[in-house]
Amino acid sequence: DAIAFRAVLQVHGVSDPALVADAADVWAGAGGSGFGPRVTHDTLLALRRASRAWPPMAPLLAAAVPDSVDLADEEITDLLGEGARALAGAGVEVHWPRDLTRGLTTRAEIGPADGTPGPGTSAGPSLLSADALLAFDWHFALGDDRRLTREELDLLAEAHRPVVRLRDRWVLIDPQVVRRARARDVHKVAPLDALGAALTGSVEVDGERVEVRPTGWLATLRDRLADPEAQESVAQPAALAATLRDYQRRGLTWLARTTSLGLGCCLADDMGLGKTITLIALHLYRQDEPGAAGPTLVVCPASLMGNWQREIERFAPGTPVRRFHGARRGLDDLAEDGFVLTTYGTMRLDAERLATVPWGMVVADEAQHVKNPYASTARALRSIGARARVALTGTPVENNLSELWAILDWTTPGLLGPLSAFRGRYADAVEGGEDPAAADRLARLVRPFLLRRRKSDPGIAPELPPKTETDHAVSLTEEQAGLYEAVVREALERIAGADGMERRGMIVKLLTGLKQICNHPAQYLKEDRPVITGRSGKLELLDELLDTVLAERAGVLVFTQYVRMARLLERHLAARGVPSQFLHGGTPVAARDAMVRRFQDGDVPVFLLSLKAAGTGLNLTRAEHVVHYDRWWNPAVEAQATDRAYRIGQTRPVQVHRIIAEGTIEDRIAALLRRKQDLADAVLGSGGAALTELSDAELTDLVELRGEPA
Structure with a gap:
């Protein structure tokens, strides 16, 4: 018994x-x-x-x-x-008497002095000001949350015993815990540090996570930021020559309320949902706000400058707009209510001149261009001051959480802390799937500063036609299979004897070579005047798809990450008598605009595009088909490319075709991308570079050829 x-x-x-x-x-x-x-x-x-x-x-x-x-x-x-x-x-439980108060609870209280006005008021502090420090105080309580005074905490510490008589009852507390609590002094913290702690609900002190309770206007601000949908809607600017959709009006309200507090933010809607018109509306709204007026600088890829100018002239007629680009660029006689458009390359070269202008707002379009905070482009952008900073991107995280840090640390410097601390506190735990609580804290911290809407979200874009995505598996030809196996065999032998950077370089070269072989042997062999037909399973399928598209008198976008492969396709299509054009990174801005017009007018049915150069910013709604001839390492980049056709303004169903060489590395990469897309919906893990860290056995499993060639 x-x-x-x-x-x-x-x-x-x-x-x-x-x-x-x-x-x-x-x-x-x-x-x-x-x-x-x-x-x-x-x-x-x-x-x-x-x-x-x-x-x-x-x-x-x-x-x-x-x-x-x-x-x-x-x-x-x-x-x-x-x-x-x-x-x-040992199977023995310890029961303490019921009337014995046990445990000292500790939490932090952060907030301003009583009666201090909050940010967004004429007398309130700027959350970006290092001088506007807030009090970081401690709240100590016994088991039933009876708050202790500093004198009572001193009494517990000075007793040097675990059992002390306090408030007519016995208190049982570890003296070490009391000594640590007593050593925690009141101090001051920067407003953004305080806001981050208030949003996450906790802060790490001496390796221990402590609950945080905001007070005063900081508590009000926390509640306001944590529930953006509860914000009172702002009126659409009268000068806007358009009617915003419901989700765009909500985006405008969020942008206006956040920037009015002196905080930056990132509008991360899917491509094609109208981030440009929403930003134009924000510019017009801020012109009437006290202390917010001033010119807006838009930094964007070269391919988007024409689109920005057309959209501004269309939706904000009469608003001055100029391009700061080319040999004769200048900043003289800037209009207070105008736009200045420049490219990332020009901004990098002329950051000092741009920094002399008192910008009302700086906008980084396709902000993933500054995802590396140590690159010269990102450093130059950080040197340009403004009353508000707004990032626009459809892919706030392409490969890892450090990219998210880079964008938000530009929009609101200091919010996420130093990069090393951010990686230790959030990124490593979240990307490794080790700490769900860390992912939740990061989501609470980031949510007020990053607005993300997708086309698939209920009520966002019900007018968009359906989109069908199909993976087409093709077999390698005998030539491709033989070349593939030979390259794998020779490369694995060399990789087995290498280490460090040399090994990583060999793996990258192997993976690139195998993808090129899957595309076409002539691409890998760098043949000058190759025979193109009959040598690639992918090309045979592309011909079949194009026959259908041309019979429908439809338009098609064909994306490849390799310029050499696009040139081969261009030559092949010309031999077939199929009109096509090719846009790549070296295409001048004026030529890009002309290509877009020709395609949209139906003059050229096949548009070949370099994925890296044309994956963002272009409006190509004439296309009913999108073909990904080869796979990128990141699903977000492919999705952006697809969104050149599947965006607001598209009235016809869109079919997306991904061509995959079965039994090859492309098969395994496709499976990895599906898993990675699931993670991207929360916060993305590491990118293709992680493949260079595979063991020899794992690498062999990834690249070995399976199945028989056609």
């Missing part, structure tokens, strides 16, 4: 006489019929087990009635932690 045994700890006047009497009565009647004849024996065995686990219990074995034991202060302290855990391992 199970035996119930309870030892009462009599310590310096702390006892429970009723329990003592119960224990004595039980022991005296142990030989009777109440508990059976073996009760004394089993109880002594339990006591021996307990005393081995925690030696201070040993005196109970020698007691006539093992009902109590006297403990020294340090033994009680030990019983609060290690002792209780050791006894639990």
Whole structure:
């Protein structure tokens, strides 16, 4: 039978006489019929087990009635932690008297002095000002949340004992815990640090996570930011020559409210949902806001400058707009209410000149261009001051969370802390899937500063036609299969004997070579005047798809990451008599605009595009088909390319075709991308570079050819 045994700890006047009497009565009647004849024996065995686990219990074995034991202060302290855990391992529970208050709870309180006006008011502080420090105070309470004064905390610490009489009751607290609490002084913190702690609800102090409660206007601001949908809607600017959709009006409200607080933000809607018109509306809105007016600088890829100018002239007629680009660029006589458009390359070269202008707002379009905070482009952009900073991107995280940090640390410097601390606190735990709580804290911290809407979200773009995505598996030709296996065999032999950077370089070269072989042998072999037909399974399928597209008199976009492959396709299509054009990174801005017009007018049915150069910013709604001839390492980049056709303004169903060489590395990469897309919906893990860290066995499994060639 199970035996119930309870030892009462009599310590310096702390006892429970009723329990003592119960224990004595039980022991005296142990030989009777109440508990059976073996009760004394089993109880002594339990006591021996307990005393081995925690030696201070040993005196109970020698007691006539093992009902109590006297403990020294340090033994009680030990019983609060290690002792209780050791006894639990031996099957003995520790029960403390009910009227004994246990445990000291600690939380931080962060906020301004009473009556201090908040940000967004004429007298309030700027959240970006290092001078506007807030108080970081401590709240200490006993078990029932009765707050302790500093004097009472001092009393507990000075007693140097685990059991102290306080407020007419006994208090049981580890002296070490009290000493640590007493050492925590009131200090000042920067507003953004305080806001980050308020949004996440906790802060790390000396390796321990402590609950945080905001006070004053910081609490009000936290509630306001945490629920953007509760913000009072702003009116659409009268000067805007368009009617915003509902989700665009909500985006305008969010942008206006956030920037009015002196905070930057990132509008991360899917491509094609109208980030440009929403930003134009924000510019017009801010012209009427006190302290917010001033010219807006838009930094964007070269291919987007024409689109920005057309959109501004269309939706904000009469608003001055100029391009700061080319040999004759200048900043003289800037209009207070105007736009200045420049490219990332020009901005990098002329950051000092641009930094002399008191910008009302700086906008980084396709902000993933500054995802590397150490690159010269990102450093130049950070040097240009403004009253507000807004990032626009459809892919705030392409490969890892450091990219998200780079964007938000530009829009609102200091919000996420230093990059090294951010990686240790959030990125490593989230990307590794080790700490769901870290992912939740990061989401709460980031959500107020990053607005993300997708075309698939309910009510966002119901007018968009359906989109069908199909993976087409093709077999390698005999030539491709033989070349593939030879390259794998030779490369793996060399990689097995290498290490460090040399090994990583070899792996990158192998992966690139295999993808080129899957495209077409002539691409890998760098043939000058190759025979193109009959050598590639992918090309045969592309011909079949194009026959269907041309018969429908539809338009098609064909994306490849390789310029050489696009040139081969261009030559092949010309031989077939199929009109096509090719846009790549070296195409001048004026030529790009002309290509877009020709395609949109239906003059050229096949548009070949370099994925890296044309994956963003172009409006190509004439296309009903999108072909990804080869796979990029990142699904977000492919999605952006698809969005050249599948965007607001598209009225016909869009079919997306991804061509995959079966049995090859492309098969395995496709599976990796599907898993990576799931992670991207929360916060993305590491990118293709992680493949260079595979073991020899893992690499072999990734690249070996499976199945038979066609």
